[in-house]
Amino acid sequence: MKKDPCPPLPLHTPDSKLKQRLAPLRTQGRSSGITLHTGSLEIFTTFFSHSAYVSTFELRDVSHALSDPNWVNAMHEExxxxxxxxxxxxxxxxPNCRPIGTKWVFKNKQGENGMVMRNKVRLVAQGFCQKEEIDYEETFAPVARLEAIRILLTFAASKGFKLQQMVVxxxxxxxxxxxxxxxxxxSGFESAKFPNWLRKALYGLKQAPIAWYARLKSFLLKSGFVMGSVDKTLFLLSRGGDTMIVQIYVDDIIFGGSSHALVSSFAEQMSREFEMSLMGELQFFLGLQIKQCPEGTFVHQAKYTRDIFKKFEMGDSKPMTTPMSTNTALDADEDGEAVDQKEF
Known part of the structure; x- marks a missing residue:
């Protein structure tokens, strides 16, 4: 017998015990129990102020998550x-309805110093069960290249724009x-043996990226923006001699302009249309740490470098101006095992 590639998930009707267990978990807090041994007093204090509201452990099993009040709160929020x-x-x-399965995904959101700032939960669809031309058609959505982000930073610095960041x-x-x-x-929140009919896209669906991009693009064009002829994630607005630029990267939005009033108006429009998190001045994006100063914009990757040192256990290595002698000539090892160059 051919195995079903998309087996149905078990459905239960929650009994009173489950309801009683979930209700108090929404208001409880629990400390992670982890102690910081290094760092400043400010980091130490911040860590323990967060530890009462977030879990520092990432989970993979929903049964364990349902016993942790921090993760239950995040699931309710989703x-x-x-x-x-x-x-x-x-x-x-x-009669012929074959619902797609869903799955909880648990992830800790970290700040620049690696501290857990938030427990993030996504309910995703098992999109690998979808069939092309039956469940979806287009899936591609344009994404800004890193080169485009660098050009944007250069352009903003030359014009004196202060770039801001928001997240949808x-x-x-x-x-x-x-x-x-x-x-x-x-799983864990079933109320009856009925499926859900989707009005909007769900994470994990094949068509979710293009559906979100189409919605955001439509809103920006209606607001007077003009889409870039080459970069479809770049939008420009000219109004009364002032200029504003918007760069989108899925749900991250970088924006800035020559007029503070124009920038503020755009942020208010976005907040009315979507639920937004205004991040303030652009400081961290795609692994780049960004510092905007009157003298210019400086980009570095200190956190990424520290993570690399930690990953390869090189934290105690002595600093060198160059990693090896500049006069050493190397030849390709034809018989050697190939390595992932991007990892290094």
Whole structure:
């Protein structure tokens, strides 16, 4: 017998015990129990102020997550995002309806110093079960290249723009989908043996990226922006002699302009249309640490360098001006084992 590549997930109706267990977990807090041995007093204090509200351990099993109040709170927050965005409706199963499975994904969001700032939970669809031309058509969505980000930083520095950053919360939940798609209810939160009919895109769906990009592009064009002829993630706005530039990278948005009023107006428009997190001045993006000064914009990767040292256990190595002699000539090792050059 041929095995089903997309086995159905078990569905339960939560009993009173589950409801009683989930309710108090939303308000409880628990310390991680981890002690910092190094760092300044400020970092020490910040760590323990966060430890009462976040878990420092990433989980893979939903059964363990349901016993941790910090992760349960994050799961409730994700489902509340679904409700606010009207992502789905609970419906009765249709005769030929084959719902797509869902899965909880747990991730810790870290700051520049590696401290856990937030427990992030995503409910994703098992999109590998979707069939082309039945469940979806287009999947491609343009993404800004790193070279484009560097050009933007250079342009902003030359014009004296202060670049700002904002993040769209649960961005993919804002994208409308054209095909009729059904998904199973999330594990641990089932209310009946019914599937959910999706109104909007869900993380994990094949068409989710293009659905979100189409929604954001439509909003920017209606707001008077002009899309770049080459870079489809770059948008320009000219109004009354002032200029504003917007660069999008999935749910991250970098923006700046010659007029503070124009920039503030754009941030307010975005906040009215989508649920946003305004990050303030651009400081950290795609692994780049950015410092904007009157003298210019400086880019470095101190955190990335520290992570590399830690990964390869080189934290105690002595600093050198060059990693090896500049006069050493190397030949290709034809018989050697190939290595991943990007890793180094």
């Amino acid at each position: 489902l509340e995002n679904f409700e606010r965005n009207h992502v789905w409706d609970l419906v009765e199963p249709l 919360k649960s961005a993919f939940l804002n994208g409308f989908i054209e095909k009729e798609v059904y998904v199973r209810q999330p």
